[in-house]
Amino acid sequence: MADTNSLKEQKPQISPIKGKLSWLWSEYSVIIAFIIIFIAASVLSPRFLDMNNQLNILMQVSIIGIVALGMTIVMLSGGIDLSVGSVLVLVGVVTVLALNATGSIWIAVLTAFIVGSIAGFLNGIMVAKGRIASFIATLGMMAAARSIALYIAEGGSISGEVSGFTAIANNNLWIFDYPIIIFLIMTVLVYILMHKTRFGRHVYAIGSNEKAALLSAIRVDRIKIGVYSLAGLLVSIAAIIETSRLNSISSSSSGVQYELDAIAAVIIGGTRMTGGRGKIIGTFFGVLILGILNNMMNLMNVSPHLQGFVKGLIIIIAVVFQKRE
Amino acid sequence: MTTSPFMTMNNIDKSFNGVSVLKKVTFHVAQGEIHALLGENGAGKSTLMNILGGVHPFDNGSIQINGEEVKITNPRAAQEYGISFIHQELNVVSDLRVYENMFLGSEIRTRYGFLKVDEMCQKTNEILAKLGVDIDPKEYVRNLETSYKQLIEISKALLHKSKLIIMDEPTTSLADHEVKRLFGLMNNLKQSGVSIIYISHKLKEIKEVCDRYTVLRDGELVGNGSMEEENLDTITKLMVGKSISQERLIQKHTFGSEVLEVNNLSSPGSFSNISFTLKKGEIAGFTGLAGDGRTELFESLFGYRKTYTGDIKINNQLTKIDHPRKAVKAGLGLVPKDRKENAIIKDLSVIHNMSLSSIGHFERMAFIQDKLEKERFQYYKEKLNIKVHNPRVTIDKLSGGNQQKVIIAKWLEVDTDIIIFDNPTQGIDIGAKQEIYHQIVSLAEQGKAVVILSSEAPEILKICHQIYVMFQGEITASFKGEEVTEDEIMSYATGSKREANEIG
Structure with a gap:
């Protein structure tokens, strides 16, 4: 619980320089954008503000949200991880296998963590030790992980045979479904990790100026491996939720384009593509913005085929605004 | 030597966000002279040159070229008036050839849009010959020494028929023989009637190559005159407002x-x-x-x-x-050279740059304590005289000398x-240099x-x-x-x- 305390201490750190509008915009543009979109949505559709709908949005973004938290760390370090969607599927498939084989939910969850972290660790080794560009390394992982998942599941879906497993994604605490709670807790933990610990500080330093970071006696390789492993671990948490929700995972259609949604949320959240600059809070609101847009288009009966167009537009607008600083 | 002033800036005022950075500065450059523009970091040299180069507008005053009042609203306009600005960081593309760099943005083309390579090479050759150097226009720039890259910038200026070339610290990354070559070149240019504004911290070089000087301090004109009549001490005094000893700073000790x-x-x-x-x-x-x-x-x-x-x-x-x-x-601790590339993390705040290599000193139960960091920075701020209002701004907002002090503070905190x-004093003004020397000496003591x-x-x-x-x-x-x-x-x-x- 020391965590919540240090979070409170963090708050005043953000606001002592208050004053100029331009500063407010450059620091909090994503929150302002969120508020505008939120207000617009509530005006456009009366059903939007309904509590159930709000919780529904949170529920829908929780999986991508957790993946996007990991993506933020990777992108802050100056890299990118294209493999998240495929690794999610691989983790899902292996987790269900472990679940069915052992009948233990705990062993299934542990398996998920291990598979996700190993995939991330391999990404990290390729990037840090192999000096392979992260785009290429994780592109390779993306193809490989999906292929293994398809092979194991013979191209189809596999379902869990242990009854309690679906509780993870479908039970709730008061009005909040577990995935929402997990997403919020992960956001807080990653926030603390990135802003209150040396790991976070070092990730920012590496993303901003890798050579200077190395000359500052930072173990650049280790940090990078840690970054990708952590992203993998977060993907495995998302994979558990995804699998638990329907008690099955499809090796061919689950996790498709998750990397794009996660990257979109990170970019909308104001993290710089080249690293070193960005905030976890930004990603959190980036995820919510994407969720609200999806929700609005559903409420307004926009063709699902057009939703990608709107998403694309929003990403580009977000980047254009960020360029102005 | 005195001819009619080619370029005059009269009573230039300029302020950024209400902070006055230039106060009624007047600056003349005659035709065919090399004019040193001197002053410490933050004295207003860059702002003045950016106004002349059309990067910033000025608030009050006027600029005249050949006696006619002109408005320089953007860098392109400056080029049309014959003014070229060679920045400290050279704007050459290493992966292109010499002639391609020379004609970048103004390529000669046939009416079908194809490049006239031979003509461009030939023109490049002509200009290079005029400067007295022998390089193949088709050589890739990455294979050339730094001084030749500078040369390409100068050639570019000549290609655009520039009458006034602004050089901002051109010798920072040059070796001595390359500096000699550059000075020779500057003298050739002078003979052909081109004026040069030369910005540098290296007074010895200035003495060697410049005809006249203008000194700014805190945004005001504090002196100008002919280089020959003045000795370096007087100029140094003008720049820093006090005299600075050239003596050895260290005592014999065991x-x-x-x-x-x-x-x-x-x-x-x-x-x-x-x-x-x-x-x-x-x-x-x-x-x-x-x-x-x-x-x-x-x-x-x-x-x-x-x-x-x-x-x-x-x-x-x-x-x-x-x-x-x-x-x-x-x-072992290392304060590296080339601050921007090797030392500062430009997206981190001043405080975070200071604590980067010794983060363990500021952790309690694995969490970094902002308060401890801030207190420690306050200590170094006073000890090293670091000038910064809000240490939470990113370090790239500071002047070079202050950035260097933060990096030194970082290594003092590591305490190796x-x-x-x-x-250690690359691109730093004289006042800050002295402070850094004293710090180094006291470290040894x-x-x-x-x-x-x-x-x-x-x-x-x-x-x-x-x-x-x-x-x-x-x-x-x-x-x-x-x-x-x-x-x-x-x-x-x-x-x-x-x-x-x-x-x-």
């Missing part, structure tokens, strides 16, 4: 025990057979021309480069260093026994062992007990600091002399 012993360190292509020792309280200087291998030597010692052979003993213990982390553990300073790498012999002479001169990767001479002159150092640094016996 050194402590030996902390560093290097034996036969070699790295193919960079340096060979380097041996020296360093004691507590000693300041050792390594000097030489650019490319003499000293930076590579100490980057290897610091574990940044791994491919070297030889022994390093720290505190009499044989140490294998293959990562900067191990170097720090063993007691041995601190290496590579080119506290018992630290210090190594200074610098290509500026006067700097080395000023603060070093022991001086090593390097030439092509070898130590060619070593002297006691008080027993040698700048000329002697130069004769070893250029390879014209060589100490016969091995240095012990």
Whole structure:
């Protein structure tokens, strides 16, 4: 619980320089954008503000949200991880296998963590030790992980045979479904990790100026491996939720384009593509913005085929605004 | 020598966000002269030049060229009036050929849009011949020395028929022979009627090449005149507002025990057979021309480069260093050269840059405590006289001298026994330079062992007990600091002399 305390201490750190509008915009543009979109949505559709709908949005973004938290760390370090969607599927498939084989939910969850972290660790080794560009390394992982998942599941879906497993994604605490709670807790933990610990500080330093970071006696390789492993671990948490929700995972259609949604949320959240600059809070609101847009288009009966167009537009607008600083 | 002023800036006022940076500055440049624009960092030189180059608008005043009032609203307009700005960071594209760089943005094309390569090469040749240099227009720029890259910028200016060229610290990254070449070139340009505004911190160079000077301090014109009539001390005084001694800053004092012993360190292509020792309280200087291998030597010692052979003993213990982390553990610190590329993390705040290498000092239960960091920074802010209002701004908002002080604070906080300073006063104004020298000397007095790498012999002479001169990767001479002159150092640094016996 020391965590919540240090979070409170963090708050005043953000606001002592208050004053100029331009500063407010450059620091909090994503929150302002969120508020505008939120207000617009509530005006456009009366059903939007309904509590159930709000919780529904949170529920829908929780999986991508957790993946996007990991993506933020990777992108802050100056890299990118294209493999998240495929690794999610691989983790899902292996987790269900472990679940069915052992009948233990705990062993299934542990398996998920291990598979996700190993995939991330391999990404990290390729990037840090192999000096392979992260785009290429994780592109390779993306193809490989999906292929293994398809092979194991013979191209189809596999379902869990242990009854309690679906509780993870479908039970709730008061009005909040577990995935929402997990997403919020992960956001807080990653926030603390990135802003209150040396790991976070070092990730920012590496993303901003890798050579200077190395000359500052930072173990650049280790940090990078840690970054990708952590992203993998977060993907495995998302994979558990995804699998638990329907008690099955499809090796061919689950996790498709998750990397794009996660990257979109990170970019909308104001993290710089080249690293070193960005905030976890930004990603959190980036995820919510994407969720609200999806929700609005559903409420307004926009063709699902057009939703990608709107998403694309929003990403580009977000980047254009960020360029102005 | 005096001719009609080619360019006049009259009573220029400029303020940013209500802070006045130029106050009624008047600045004349005659045709065919080399005019030094002097002042410390933050004196307003860059702002004045950016106004002339059309980057910033001015609030009040006027600019005249050849007696006619002009409005320079953007860099393109400046070019049309014959003004070219050569920035400190050279804007050449290394992966293009010489002629392609020359004509970048103004390529000569046939009416079908294809490039007229032969014509461009020929014109490039003409201009290069005028400047008295012989390079193949089709050579790739990445294969050229830095001074030639500068030359390409100058040629570009000539291609656009510039009458006035602004050079911002052109010699920072040049070796001595390259500086000579540049000065020759500047004199040729002067003969052909081109005016040059020359911005530099190196007063000796200015004395050598400039005709007149203008000094700014805190946004105001504090003096101008002819270079020949003035001695450097007077100008220095004008720049900083007080006189600065050129004397040696160090006292003779007794050194402590030996902390560093290097034996036969070699790295193919960079340096060979380097041996020296360093004691507590000693300041050792390594000097030489650019490319003499000293930076590579100490980057290897610091574990940044791994491919070297030889022994390093720290505190009499044989140490294998293959990562900067191990170097720090063993007691080595390095303030690198080229601050922007190697030292500052521009997206981190001033405080976070200070604490980056010693984060353990500010952690409690694995969490970084902002308060501890802030208090510590306050201490260094006063100790090193770092000028910053809000230390939470990113470090790139600070002037060069203040950035360097933050980096020094970072290494003071790490508190290693041995601190290496590579080119510690690069691009820093005289006032801040003095402060940094005093810090270095006081470090040694506290018992630290210090190594200074610098290509500026006067700097080395000023603060070093022991001086090593390097030439092509070898130590060619070593002297006691008080027993040698700048000329002697130069004769070893250029390879014209060589100490016969091995240095012990």
